[in-house]
Structure formats: C-alpha cells, structure tokens
Amino acid sequence: TAGVVTLGESMAALGSPAPGPLRHAPHLTLSIAGAESNVAIGVRRLGHPSAWIGRVGADEFGRMVLERLRAEQVDVSAARTDPAAPTGLLVKEQRTPDVTRVQYYRSGSAGSRLCPDDLAAPGSPAARLIADAAVLHVTGITPLLSPTAADAVRHAVGLAAAAGVPVSLDVNHRTALGTPAQLRAALLPLLPQVTQLFAGEEELLLLADAEDEAEAVNRLRDAVPELVVKRGADGATLHTAAGVLRQPAVPVRAVDPVGAGDAFTAGYLAGLLDGSTPAERLRLACLTGAFAVSVASDWSGLPTRDELRLLTAPPGTTLR
Ligand code: ATP
Structure with missing residues (x-):
C-alpha cells in the first residue's frame, strides 16, 4: 500500500537559536514545518510508507520542502x-x-491554494495514492x-x-486561522467518514461545543470508532x-512541546499499520510524543524503530 497518505501545507x-526577542537574534535557523508532513516523516521513520500531497511555490523554500521530504523518503x-x-513561512521565536x-x-x-483539482480525476497520482492508502x-x-x-x-x-x-x-486548531465555529463547520461534516479522531483536551471541548470533557466524549464517541485525547x-x-x-x-525532560501532537499521531498510525492492539498503539504514540518534546526541533528528533528504547535509558547513558 501507499501507507499513511496525508495532505496539507508545508x-x-x-x-x-537562543531565547530572546527575535529582532535581536544574530541569525536564524532554516527548516521545514507542517503538521501533516511531520506525521508523514514520523510514520516513515517508524518503517512504514508515507506520502504528502500539497502545493509549494516555485521558489527555494518550495524546493527545500520537497527535498527534505524526499530525503526522509516521504x-x-x-x-x-x-x-x-x-x-x-513560519517563524518560531523562543521568547x-x-x-x-x-x-x-x-x-x-501556494499551500493555501490547494484545490480539489490537485486530487483530480481517478487515476491522477494523488487520487491513486489516496485509494491505495492504508490510512x-x-x-x-x-x-x-x-x-x-x-x-x-x-x-x-x-x-x-x-x-x-x-x-x-x-x-x-490554530486560532490564527479561524474561530471555533469555523472549525466545527469544517470538521463536523467529515466525522461520519473519520475512523481515528485526535484532539487535545481543549480542542475536544471546542469541537463538541461542550462544557466539560465527559459531555464532549459523549457527543463524539458514537460518531467515530476511535477517539484519542492528547x-x-x-x-x-x-x-x-x-x-x-x-x-x-x-517521563522525559521536556525541551520543546511543539510537534508533540504530530509525533504522537505518527506513532499511533504506525501502530495501526503494525497491526498492533489499541493499547500498544497508544503506548507507541505516547513514546513518540515524548521523543518530540525532548528535542528542540518539530520533527528532526522523531525516532526510528530502533531508537525507541533510548528514552528508557537512564540519564547520562552513553551508547557505543
Ligand atoms: P502540539 O504542541 O504539537 O500541538 P498537542 O497539544 O497536539 O501538541 P500534546 O498533548 O501536548 O499534543 O502532546 C501529545 C502527546 O505527547 C501527549 O499525549 C503525550 O503522550 C506526549 N507528551 C506531550 N508532552 C509531554 C511531556 N512533557 N512529557 C512526556 N510526554 C509528553
């Protein structure tokens, strides 16, 4: 299969490089970002195929996005x-x-100009990938x-x-992109087709328009086979x-929370492709999420299969 196929903006x-107001930074680091491509990279590192569908501009940044993803075998x-x-472009300031x-x-x-034509008729590369996907x-x-x-x-x-x-x-949910009402209008119609729904605690309340988690879970649990709360x-x-x-x-020394959610999702979906039980998938997801928070970058610290055991090594461990 094509493994985990995803679409979005990278x-x-x-x-x-160091804490402080960005305008005083002596230089900036350059990388790529995008929730969906993070998941694709995470799944690929764990040994399953993955694909990313989206638009980039005809510029150096666009070429960089595609090159990095290719280098990760996405x-x-x-x-x-x-x-x-x-x-x-995204600018991350360690204030x-x-x-x-x-x-x-x-x-x-370019990424925001994604349109149905990009997935086009049956037989197009994107449509074929989606039809061949495991997820x-x-x-x-x-x-x-x-x-x-x-x-x-x-x-x-x-x-x-x-x-x-x-x-x-x-x-x-990215508050800069829309209100909770816009988020609900976009996502609720998709739920009948959704098999795995991932939400943070606050996102769960937003999506269900609920006062508390029990109420939110009650509203969403019957709509989706697997509801995962981060x-x-x-x-x-x-x-x-x-x-x-x-x-x-x-338990890890948390350095940077950004990207934990994507790493978690990658772990969960890789577990699904492994054919493991729900409890095993959830365990793998928490392990990959913990990996992400223990490294300053969004995705470069995502673990390969044989690195998974590193997190349980005692502090000060040197591997030779
Ligand atoms: P993001 O910042 O990427 O949007 P999120 O809010 O979607 O993250 P979180 O709930 O912060 O997702 O993290 C996802 C998962 O990563 C958690 O469910 C947990 O398993 C793991 N995780 C997050 N923070 C920590 C931490 N400080 N220590 C260990 N594991 C963590």
Whole structure:
C-alpha cells in the first residue's frame, strides 16, 4: 500500500537559536514545518510508507520542502509546484526558555491554494495514492486555509471513504486561522467518514461545543470508532466502543512541546499499520510524543524503530 497518505501545507520554518526577542537574534535557523508532513516523516521513520500531497511555490523554500521530504523518503510524487504563489513561512521565536511564539506568513501562499483539482480525476497520482492508502490523514488546519483547500480535504476524504480507506483526523486548531465555529463547520461534516479522531483536551471541548470533557466524549464517541485525547504531560486516553484506555506519558525532560501532537499521531498510525492492539498503539504514540518534546526541533528528533528504547535509558547513558 501507499501507507499513511496525508495532505496539507508545508512551509519554510525560521527559528531563533537562543531565547530572546527575535529582532535581536544574530541569525536564524532554516527548516521545514507542517503538521501533516511531520506525521508523514514520523510514520516513515517508524518503517512504514508515507506520502504528502500539497502545493509549494516555485521558489527555494518550495524546493527545500520537497527535498527534505524526499530525503526522509516521504513520497511527494503527487505534490504540485504552484508558479503563482510563494511557499508559506513560519517563524518560531523562543521568547523565553519556556515560551515559544509562532508567527505565520501563509495567507495567499501556494499551500493555501490547494484545490480539489490537485486530487483530480481517478487515476491522477494523488487520487491513486489516496485509494491505495492504508490510512488517509488530514487535519483541521487545511480546511481553514481557504475555501478551495476545504473542498480539497472534503474531496480527499470522499475518495478515501469510497475506496474503503480509514480516515484519521487531528483537530489541530490554530486560532490564527479561524474561530471555533469555523472549525466545527469544517470538521463536523467529515466525522461520519473519520475512523481515528485526535484532539487535545481543549480542542475536544471546542469541537463538541461542550462544557466539560465527559459531555464532549459523549457527543463524539458514537460518531467515530476511535477517539484519542492528547493530554500533554498527562499522557493520552483512547475511547472506543470497547471502553476507555488510559496511557500515562513517558517521563522525559521536556525541551520543546511543539510537534508533540504530530509525533504522537505518527506513532499511533504506525501502530495501526503494525497491526498492533489499541493499547500498544497508544503506548507507541505516547513514546513518540515524548521523543518530540525532548528535542528542540518539530520533527528532526522523531525516532526510528530502533531508537525507541533510548528514552528508557537512564540519564547520562552513553551508547557505543
Ligand atoms: P502540539 O504542541 O504539537 O500541538 P498537542 O497539544 O497536539 O501538541 P500534546 O498533548 O501536548 O499534543 O502532546 C501529545 C502527546 O505527547 C501527549 O499525549 C503525550 O503522550 C506526549 N507528551 C506531550 N508532552 C509531554 C511531556 N512533557 N512529557 C512526556 N510526554 C509528553
């Protein structure tokens, strides 16, 4: 199969190397960012195929996005280069050791111009990837990028459902992109096709428009076979028809929380492709999430299969 196939926007990412206001940074680091491509990289590192579908600009940032993904062996054969708009940009400022500020320059970007035509007729590279996927993964970011991107997500989910491909959705609410009402309007119609739903505790309340978690879980549990709630340093919870599973977090020295959610989702989906039990998937997800928080970068610290045991090594361990 094509493994985990995902679509969304990947951008160039500038980051400050040390804490402080960005305007005083002596230089910036350059990398790529994007929730969906992070998941694709995470799944690939764990040994399963993955593919990323999206648009980049006809510029150096766009070439960098595709090159990095190719270097991670993520299939980008269905990605498109848009000559009419630039690649989006994200700037990550480490304002204090504990507070990160992220600024986006993505409105009108190539990535936000994704449209149903990019997935086009059956037989197109993207449509073929989706039909061959073990799982289609989408997020709540993409539909809020533009009306055409929202249509593209709906179209992709429709293609997956028609081919009997499971659909994973991470709420991934970005307040800069839309209100909770806009998020609900974009995501609730997708839920009948969704098989794995990932949400943080606050996102769960937003999506269900509920006052408390019990009410939110009640509203969503019957809509999706697997509802996974991410709880940061408190681990995660999985709600299925069979009941509730709780998994504590793996204790680590947390350096950077950004990207933990994507790493977690990658671990969960890789577990699904492994054919492991729900409890094993949840355990792998918490382990990969913990890996991500223990490294300053969004995705470069994502573990390979044989690195998974490193996190349980005692402090000061040297491996030779
Ligand atoms: P993101 O910042 O990427 O949006 P998120 O809010 O989607 O993250 P979190 O709940 O912060 O997701 O983290 C996802 C998972 O990563 C958690 O469920 C947990 O398993 C793991 N994790 C997060 N923070 C920590 C931590 N401090 N220590 C250990 N594990 C953690």
